[in-house]
Amino acid sequence: MVGLTSGAFQESGMPFCTIVEFQWDESFDHAAFARAVGGAGDSLPAGCLSRISSVDSAGARIIEVWQSGQDAQAFAEQSKPFLDGAQLPAPSRVSGFELTSYLTA
Numbered sequence: 273m274v275g276l277t278s279g280a281f282q283e284s285g286m287p288f289c290t291i292v293e294f295q296w297d298e299s300f301d302h303a304a305f306a307r308a309v310g311g312a313g314d315s316l317p318a319g320c321l322s323r324i325s326s327v328d329s330a331g332a333r334i335i336e337v338w339q340s341g342q343d344a345q346a347f348a349e350q351s352k353p354f355l356d357g358a359q360l361p362a363p364s365r366v367s368g369f370e371l372t373s374y375l376t377a
Contacts, residue, residue, distance in 0.1 A: 286370040287321065288341040293365040295331040300361065302327055308358055309334070317350075319343025321374075331364070337374055344368060
């Protein structure tokens with residue numbers, strides 16, 4: 273296992289996690305939502321270490337780990353024009369926090 277709370281991350285800050293959740297009912301086109309936000313390509317945005325997402329008939333969850341809070345903020349600012357123009361529901365939960373541990377296999 274690799275611990276990413278040491279080494280290069282000490283130079284740029286602690287890794288930062290964001291969690292965004294959406295809720296909707298059966299009438300919402302969750303397949304279109306998945307295409308709009310889930311199919312963002314095969315590569316992660318600059319500074320993003322990992323992304324986990326799930327979309328189903330009840331809602332969506334997107335969890336991202338960033339090299340730093342500044343990277344997460346930069347991506348949020350870059351995404352704002354797209355999100356403002358898209359017909360997406362408002363998130364039901366948004367949270368962000370510094371990680372004390374981030375391990376990968």
